[in-house]
Amino acid sequence: MVNWEAVSCEKVWHEISNYLDGEVEPTLRAAMDEHFRTCKKCASVLEGTRNVIQLYGDERMIEVPAGYGRRLEKRLAQSARVSGGRWYTWSAWLIPVAALALIAGGLRFANSLSVSEPLKSEHAQPGQGIPPDMTVVVTADAKVFHVAGCEVIHNKSTAHTLTAKEAIREGYVPCTRCLRKYLETAEAGHQTLGTQANADLDVDEEDAPGNRR
Amino acid sequence: MAERNVVVDNPGQAGTTREQDLIARVQRGQNELFYELVRPYERRVYAAAFAILRNETDAEDVAQEAVLKAFANIRQFRAEARFSTWLIQITVNEALMRRRRERTVVMEGIDDRREEETDYAPREFADWREIPSEALERKEVRQKLAEALASLDRKYREVFVLRDMEQLNIQETAEALGISVASVKTRLLRARLMLRDLLAGGWEQGWFSRLPFEKGSKPW
Numbered sequence: 001m002v003n004w005e006a007v008s009c010e011k012v013w014h015e016i017s018n019y020l021d022g023e024v025e026p027t028l029r030a031a032m033d034e035h036f037r038t039c040k041k042c043a044s045v046l047e048g049t050r051n052v053i054q055l056y057g058d059e060r061m062i063e064v065p066a067g068y069g070r071r072l073e074k075r076l077a078q079s080a081r082v083s084g085g086r087w088y089t090w091s092a093w094l095i096p097v098a099a100l101a102l103i104a105g106g107l108r109f110a111n112s113l114s115v116s117e118p119l120k121s122e123h124a125q126p127g128q129g130i131p132p133d134m135t136v137v138v139t140a141d142a143k144v145f146h147v148a149g150c151e152v153i154h155n156k157s158t159a160h161t162l163t164a165k166e167a168i169r170e171g172y173v174p175c176t177r178c179l180r181k182y183l184e185t186a187e188a189g190h191q192t193l194g195t196q197a198n199a200d201l202d203v204d205e206e207d208a209p210g211n212r213r
Numbered sequence: 214m215a216e217r218n219v220v221v222d223n224p225g226q227a228g229t230t231r232e233q234d235l236i237a238r239v240q241r242g243q244n245e246l247f248y249e250l251v252r253p254y255e256r257r258v259y260a261a262a263f264a265i266l267r268n269e270t271d272a273e274d275v276a277q278e279a280v281l282k283a284f285a286n287i288r289q290f291r292a293e294a295r296f297s298t299w300l301i302q303i304t305v306n307e308a309l310m311r312r313r314r315e316r317t318v319v320m321e322g323i324d325d326r327r328e329e330e331t332d333y334a335p336r337e338f339a340d341w342r343e344i345p346s347e348a349l350e351r352k353e354v355r356q357k358l359a360e361a362l363a364s365l366d367r368k369y370r371e372v373f374v375l376r377d378m379e380q381l382n383i384q385e386t387a388e389a390l391g392i393s394v395a396s397v398k399t400r401l402l403r404a405r406l407m408l409r410d411l412l413a414g415g416w417e418q419g420w421f422s423r424l425p426f427e428k429g430s431k432p433w
Contacts, residue, residue: 010332010334013332013333013334013335013406014332014402016402016405016406017398017401017402017405017406018398018402020405021383023383023398040338040340041335041338043341044337044338044339044340044341045335045338045341045406045409047341047343048335048337048341048409048412048413049405049406049409051341051343051344051409051412052377052405052408052409052412053377053405054346055344055346055349055358055412056358056362056373056377056378056408057377057378057380058346058349059256060349060350060355061349061355061358061359061378062256062257062259062260062378063355063359064255064256064259064260064273065259065269065273068255068256068259068273068276069252069255071273071277072248072251072255072276072277072280073248075277075280075281076247076248076251076277076280076281076284077248079281079284080244080245080247080284139242140242154241155241155242155243157242157243157244157245158242158243158244
């Protein structure tokens with residue numbers, strides 16, 4: 001049994017916001033409910049406050065400048081293009097950096113990745129005999145390269161093409177589906193032969209002084 | 214909560230399968246879908262920025278910056294949060310940084326030092342005359358409500374906008390503004406009661422007269 005007189009008008013005003021947010025304890029809530037039934041002033045405060053919350057919470061209360069959405073969309077599209085450009089810029093930086101690393105470390109570095117410590121996962125096999133100038137497709141979310149038209153290319157919207165040589169240089173590995181024939185050869189031969197893909201890469205570096213065996 | 218059901222049918226409400234799907238696809242790199250993900254909330258993003266900056270040009274600029282920032286960080290978004298809340302919190306953060314940078318805070322900062330714990334007593338006790346939601350179709354009604362909101366001190370206005378217009382919860386509002394939960398509750402109470410008094414007075418000043426619902430039969 002709740003005695004509503006235990007809850008003063010001042011107490012009700014103090015808690016009315018919490019009451020509307022459902023954040024008062026059940027006992028107090030019951031006492032306030034009783035108070036509202038008998039106190040017209042507080043009932044008016046409750047109704048008005050609830051009305052305020054309903055009105056301002058309505059989407060129609062949010063006004064934006066004319067053309068705001070269109071400008072936002074445009075800015076976003078521009079930014080996506082710029083960040084796409086940045087991606088290519090980064091790639092362009094990575095090529096000479098990778099080349100320098102190879103020059104500095106010599107071929108043992110490259111071979112250690114692909115031959116001396118063969119990667120265990122089928123997905124991470126480097127492949128063998130892949131024509132270096134073959135056009136391949138890579139996407140933003142996987143370090144795998146494919147031939148165009150491969151049905152397991154995920155996220156096609158981010159796809160861009162480069163040569164197999166470049167893809168390998170950037171750390172991509174061949175798709176196990178569309179480039180399987182190169183992988184099977186590699187699996188059979190990687191312990192003894194090294195990878196043709198890396199051999200192809202080596203050809204490019206022959207002019208660099210640090211690259212001579 | 215029954216009192217808060219005004220925007221529950223927002224098609225972009227957090228947690229919908231469609232929104233989760235969009236987020237996952239954008240996170241996988243389908244950048245072109247990001248605007249679709251943001252669009253249901255773009256107006257709220259602007260409103261949050263405007264509540265803090267009080268200037269249309271700055272608010273739009275910050276809204277764009279916030280959306281770009283969300284785009285750049287979308288992979289860090291975790292599904293346990295609401296996307297809308299995450300986006301609004303980024304916006305508030307951007308807006309607060311902009312304001313600090315431009316030092317407009319100096320002009321309004323004084324009221325923040327005023328004691329805020331004293332209770333606000335309502336002034337209008339006549340039977341409440343409800344303003345129905347349909348009245349928001351009228352530009353002059355929206356204008357009067359916006360003016361009433363703009364007349365509040367900054368600290369009350371910001372909490373009210375984030376809680377009651379942006380629909381953040383108390384905790385999220387506190388985090389976004391960097392204030393305590395207790396402060397949010399106190400300021401929210403004052404903001405709501407002050408607005409109620411202002412709107413009650415509006416009837417007497419004729420703000421809402423000459424509107425359709427004032428003539429003849431009342432729609433409520």
